[in-house]
Amino acid sequence: MMPKLLTGLLVAVLSLTLTTVARATPRSDASPPATDTIGAAVIRADFEALYSGLRQAHYDLYVHTPQAEYDRLYQQTLASFDRPLSLFDIRIRFQRFVAAGRVAHANIAFPGEDFGTYRQAGGTAIPITVAIDDGHIYIEDNQSGIAGLDPGDEIVSLNGISASDWLTRLGRNISADTDYLNQALVELMFRPLLWLEAGSPERFRITLQKPDGRQVEVEIPALTMAETQTFADANPGTGTLSLDHSDRIARLMDGGIAYLRPGPFYNATPGADSFDATTFHAFIDEAFASFIAAGAGDVLIDLRQNPGGYDSFSNAMIAWFADQPFHFASDLRIKVSPQAVAENAERVAAGAGAGDDTSLRLAAAYATAQPGDVIHYDVPLIQPRPSGRYAGRVWVLVDRYSFSNAVNVAAVxxxxxxxxxxxxxxxxxxxxxxxxxxxxxxxTGITVGFPKGHIIRPNGTLKAAGVTPDILIPTPRVEGRDDPVLIAALRAIADNP
Structure with a gap:
């Protein structure tokens, strides 16, 4: 179950995007309403524990940020804790420090409960969604009801601050290995991050650059969720494409191409064991059996906006068309630490998930290792289906929001x-x-996530990079509801007989 712990990157993202809120009153520190505070001495002690724990447990804390630079930031941040702060503010300050390491799976989850509570209580937010492309911010959807903000317009400045400065301010809260990943996550979290950095003024002043080069200034009000929904209900023809990451779809398209949207590679049924792949396996088996019966010569597997999950799910899908045994990764190197050993022991004590022996195998490996050792986890060899495999062509559709295990599926x-x-x-x-x-x-009880492993893609490359498609299909800055990327993918398949 190697990818079990790759899903952490999306947990924070989904918790934000599902509970988007903004503050009612502008504050320089964007902190929530007055709550109990924690003394400076306690904050400093836990900050010391934070850095000590990361140095001990992180697989390679200084891979992107040199130790001398990180040490200087540590001393500066430590000295800045000279007054009591709310737990909310402490979490944000600690996360900014962790994010300076530029490793996505080292993070402190955003305090989404505070965010969601405010929004549900009528808190306002900026009523636009954005697309970020190569360091530029564009209007994706205008939900304000105010004319003048058109999809595709570039944001030059917001409330007197340039778009590039906003990207820096918002991005400092995000753990990400690359600028591309950082900006993809900022795009997903734009509203809550703007709330974090700017509070929620009553109105937003936006300078836009139109496609013809003209610059215009538009003011829009901050709106509640109810107000935004009222606008959406009154304008059903507006808006952009929205894909549900939980959809499991199998159908035949025009031209005899089979379409498979497998959904997340975990059991997302409320209250179910997330490791229980029984229903997923049945869905995949039925899908490929129907594709074979229909004589489909091509299958398009849509992994766009897929949050990932566990390889016990995805391996069964790949086995339907694999023509040789495969490893999900060429190597998985794990750093042994007291923190990793302790968390694994908790899982063993609680009982491993259905079909998951990873925790038991790790426990056995940890028993003969010392803290600081790097061990090699034996990535299992997966066999193709012994008979009845799908023998047609396979195509995989990905985007910048294909995360975690979905990326590994594409790589395999x-x-x-x-x-x-x-x-x-x-x-x-x-x-x-x-x-x-x-x-x-x-x-403080703050939970800190860290990567204990280095996962090497099947081709053995050590370069920290995503999957580059064989056939590039850019996602439009404004993606219409007719799903232009899917249309282009079907066309590419037809044009490659």
Whole structure:
């Protein structure tokens, strides 16, 4: 179950995007309403524990940020804790420090409960969604009801601050290995991050650059969720494409191409064991059996906006068309630490998930290792289905929001030549620092995520990069509801007989 702990990157993202709120009153520190505070001495002690724990447990804390630079930031941040702060503010300050390491799977989850509570209580937010492309911010959807903000317009400045400065301010809260990944996550979290950095003024003043080069200034009000929904109900023809990451779809398209949207590679049924793949396996088996019966010569597997999950799910899907045994990764190197050993022991004590022996195998490996050792996890060899396999062509459609295990699925299919990859490069990485674990700070109770492993994609490359498609299909800045990327993917398949 190697990718079990790769899903941590998306947990924070989904918790934000599902509970988007903004503050009512502008504050310089964007902190929530007055609550109990924690003394400076306690904050400093837990900050020391934070850095000590990361140095001890992180697979390679200084891979992107040199130790001398990180040490200087540590001393500066430590000295800045000279007054009591709310737990909310402490979490944000600690996360900014962790994010300076630029490793996606080292993070402190955003305090989404505060965010969601405010929004549900009528808190306002900026009523636009954005697309971020190569360091530029564009209007994706205008939900304000105010004319003048058109999809595709570039944001030059917001409330007197340039778009590039906003990207820097918002991005400092995000753990990400690359600028591409950072900006993809900022795009997903634009409203809550703007709330974090700017509070929620009553109105937003936006300078736009139109496609013809003209610059115009528009003011829009901050709106509640109810107000935004009222606008959406009154304008059903507006808006952009929205894909549900939980959809499981199998159908035949025009031209005899089979379409498979497998959904997340975990059991998302409320209250179910997330490791229980029984229903997923039945869905995949029925889908491929129907594709074979229909004589489909091509299958398009749509992994756009897929949050990932566990390889016990995805391996069963790949086995339907794999023509040779395959490894999900060429190597998984794990750093042994007291933190990783302790969390694994908790899982063993609680009982491993259905079909998951990873925790038991790790426990056995840890028993003969010392803290600081790097061990090699034996990535299992997966066999193709012994008979009845799908023998047609396989295509995989990805985008910058294909995360975690979905990226690894695309890498396996590409590296073993099981099929061809379409779409835009993934923002999440195929060779990555992952296998995420957690430790808890002793005084504040803040939970810190860290990567205990280095996961090497099947082709063996050590380069920290996503999957680059064989056929590039850029995602439009404004993606219409007719799904232009899917249309282009079907056309590319038809044009490659």
């Amino acid at each position: 299919i590409q590296d073993y030549s099981f099929g061809r990859v379409l779409g835009e490069p993934t923002a999440d990485l195929a060779t990555t620092y992952g296998a995420m674990e957690h430790f808890t700070l002793p005084r």
